[in-house]
Amino acid sequence: MVEGAALEKLYGSKAHRGFESHLFRQKYLINQFMEYIFWLAIFVWLPIIILWAMNWEYLLKYKRTFLYCIIWAFIFSIPWDIWAVRADIWHFPSDTNIGVLIGGLPLEEYFFMAFVTILISTVVLLLKKYFETHTNL
């Protein structure tokens, strides 16, 4: 932890987080540049797979809904993200994504926009189904 403390003193607390990331890679043998993909797999793709595996028949009825929502998500999110990166509100370190940049954004960020939209739409549609069957209107 001496190295972590020294990094924190030099560059602030965010550098310490970088050191934790380095330790995580060593511990779990994660290839460099794959953190964003792993994050998407754990927090976005896995819940989508589980929810779709259990409710695919119902969700498939709304494929057009998913398509339109993804299109709208891209229309709003791409300019938003590009603006935020150019205005230096946030940035994506080059060593935690695969390095394919489109409009200054990593490819994983486009996956984020599309799949987080799918996840939100999936949850709200399942809640719609739940409340429709459990509420007397």
Added chain:
Amino acid sequence: MMYFGIYSYIVTILIFCGLAFALYVLASLLRKRSVILPAVDRKSILWTMVIFAAIVGPEEYVALSWRIWIYNPERTFDTIFFGAEVETFFFITLVVLVVSLATLVYARREDRKRKPGLSI
């Protein structure tokens, strides 16, 4: 490029989610029947917001720990709350609101196409 100091993140959330919400309000004024949602859908939206607000903390904690994205402390409040930047809770709440609205509007439209006699 416009700069809003530590309010930059909040301002972008307000602009982009505000635009999306304004589009919904405009559509509801122009095409009342097709975009107005039944009361049961408000419950679905509210619960979706609660679920995502609850999970965004741990998710962003991991993202920040792995340095997937890094916030500029001069453009955000630089305040961590339950593992995430405070603005992120505002971000997820508004994003879930507008995505849920769009989802339910399109889903109801698909329902009506399948069953033309449906009142909602």
